[in-house]
Amino acid sequence: MTGKKVCPVCGESGLFYEAGGYIGAVYHCKNCGYVGSLIIEGDEEIIEEIRKKYREA
Numbered sequence: 461m462t463g464k465k466v467c468p469v470c471g472e473s474g475l476f477y478e479a480g481g482y483i484g485a486v487y488h489c490k491n492c493g494y495v496g497s498l499i500i501e502g503d504e505e506i507i508e509e510i511r512k513k514y515r516e517a
């Protein structure tokens with residue numbers, strides 16, 4: 461079972477991959493505006509945990 465790639469801030473799975481940046485691979489989350497090379501790859505349980513924290517923040 462492979463994990464889904466999601467935003468580390470809000471848990472959104474619709475990440476845009478932006479290649480060619482000066483720091484390498486960069487992901488862009490349209491949901492919360494996060495831009496960075498760090499993404500979370502996990503199962504539904506982990507993703508739901510991130511989403512819960514984001515909603516409560």
Ligand SMILES: [Zn+2]
Pocket residue numbers: 467468469470471472489490491492493494
């Ligand atoms: Zn996000």
